[in-house]
Amino acid sequence: MNKHIEKSLEAIARKHLFLDTLKTRNSSEDFEEQSIWSIKKALEAAYQQGFKDGQQQ
Template sequence: MNKATRRNTDLDELFAAIAREKLGIETLETRRSDSLDFHDVAVWSVRAALDAALRAGFAAAKGGKR
């Protein structure tokens, strides 16, 4: 696996973890079903998810763990 592929995989895993933990979304994979692919989430959950992504970016930029 090359560096770019590994980076994309790491990001996909990070995004999936944030979606699970902050938004209660089981997976970010397309499942071709409206009831599975569209979610009602509270704005405070969206804010928490964005905050988690931002903090992960800061940590990565500092060379720390995501």
């Protein structure tokens, strides 16, 4: 995965899922409870970002 995609996904995770990082920490901090609506918003944002990035190519 390239740096642009990683940065985009981390921004979406912070905004919609309130996660500080998407990096694996190999501890209980790797497990979070999330509401369905926040997951849905994050997936929608990722889809829209992918669509936008695809149009720029």
